[in-house]
Amino acid sequence: MWIVKNVLRGSIQIEDLKVKIPAKDYFDLDKIGRERAEQSRQLKLAMEEGYLQNVKKSDPGTNEAVLVKEETRSEIKSKIEELRAAIVKSPDKETVLKAIGDLRGVLAGSKDVEQIRADFDDLKKLVSSMDGDGGWLKKEFEKLRTSFFDKEKDEKTLMKREVLELRKAVLEERGRSQAVLTQFNEFRDTLLKEFKGLLTGLVAAGPRMSATGEGGEAVGERVRMTEVEIKARLKMLDQREKxxxxxxxxxxxxxxxxxxxxxxxxxxxxxx
Amino acid sequence: MCAKGVDIGTCFLVGAELKDGKEVFTMERDAFFSMPNEDFAEDMLTKSGAFYIIKGDQIYVVGEDALKFSMVTGNAKDYRRPMAKGVLNPGEEEAISMMEVLLEAVVGKPNFPGETICATMPANPVDAEFDVTFHRMVLERFLKKIGYDVKCINEAMCIIYAENPTVTINNEVLPFTGIALSFGAGMVNLAASWRAKKLLEFSCGRSGDWIDRQVAKVRSVPVSKVQSHKEKYLNFDRIDPTDQLLVALEIYYEDLIRYVIGHFQQQLKMANATIDEPVEIVIAGGTSKPPGFVDRFKNILREIGLPIPVKAVRHAKDPLKAVAAGALIAAISEEKKRKAASAGEAAPKASAKKDVPLIS
Known part of the structure; x- marks a missing residue:
């Protein structure tokens, strides 16, 4: 990956590479080949004159995309169990609806959309098999799925674009400010956390909502409510102490x- | 060495710390008395030197003064307690707020951020539905918030630390090995320990308060009168058979002791416990304070029996402070280990003696 930014207010054309970079935009020179780019005189001149700015230049041969994806997947797996518990603590309908809304936004902006299609299908099967008062969840889930995969492509693209823009901005700032990099990482972690948590939360919430008075389910519900109650009460204490x-x-x-x-x-x- | 201990009891809060090498205990009644914040209420309380808290249109007189105001006004209804049956009183709206204020006032701020404090907690009861999780979380959170590094320990284990019962096996004396019972106001807590390691713990949700309520019910008198009579006159070595309150107290005390020993038998059986060497039983707590209590306990224990050999039953040197003292001992020990670790030294290790468990 060798990303450069055109810092000018007009586009730059590098003739010997046949590359045109719009104003304030980025370009990965590795797309045209590292060796070729490095031999370009015009590119060298543009860099020296400060028209183009080096944003990121990794060692050739490093497949960063693969590394990042592997890291992300591994992180998803390791966090799934702990986040499942976190979601179970807020089992009310309003929270689940909010979770669906958030999930929708995160999925639309994710680069790994197609890779979680199978998880989505699994979730759909789970939700479809539910009885009891889980109908609203089925409806919401189906709406989410339809919107996401089939119809609202524009929205998806828009959100994806926003995330990519942010990533670009961070890459741009990386050379200048470590603080922004940290912010970006936090943002990325938040996105991942929410994505994983909400995904597992839907799985966890499914069986609870389908409960039809079985003994084991009832006990589970009571335990979760107690935890919620404790959490809520602890939160209130700060206020009351004042x-x-x-x-x-x-x-x-x-x-x-x-x-x-x-x-x-x-x-x-x-x-x- | 800076560290503190606190016994969070149903009737009293007892803080403990070392000052100039001496143990200093701070005791306060775990209670408050509520009254409307009317025109001269605050002035009156200030002049009388009472400790109070204002919240909205209410004034809460706290600690020992709460009992005094309740007695002076003859108003028992507004004499309230933040704890019941060994945990935060679930029926008391102001329980947590009041407990936090009292707790901070008794233990004070930490001498330095992260000072160790050991706070006593009851074991889960064998005869009641509730558990102690919420109680522990609330108090742990509060002590952390004011800057302590909190360690929660079983209150009966504190008696083990303070009283150091021992067992001798093959001429070797094993310290902190035995059984401790804390007869508090709300609960009886029991722990069995082997070389300071907890082997068994449980609590019973009846103790001094239960006795008072039962006696008040059968004799048709207010609970406060039973309490007062108990503190002044109850002596198991000399029960006046013409004093109906004392007779009733004796009956319910015996019933409580049988109840606790019965549960202890059951728990030992359930744990499949085998103890070969005779162990010491140490008793502490305010409910065990009346003279002759330990002898009465011994007699009933002899009558009922336990599936383990008992070497002796004894009273703690100071039954009201033993739990707080044990919490302080645990806190100092913890602080020492932490300092040793941070100084890069190896923490003191136990002897290489093979760890043959006393209860298996």
């Missing part, structure tokens, strides 16, 4: 003791 005004900082009757705590602690730490 409402209190005490007229003291310390309280209590102080008495000295002689229980040999220091010696006992020595004995205990020696033992452990």
């Amino acid at each position: 409402e209190l005004q005490a007229n003291f900082e310390s309280i209590g009757r102080k008495v000295e003791g002689d229980m040999g705590a220091a010696n006992q602690a020595d004995l205990l730490s020696d033992l452990e």
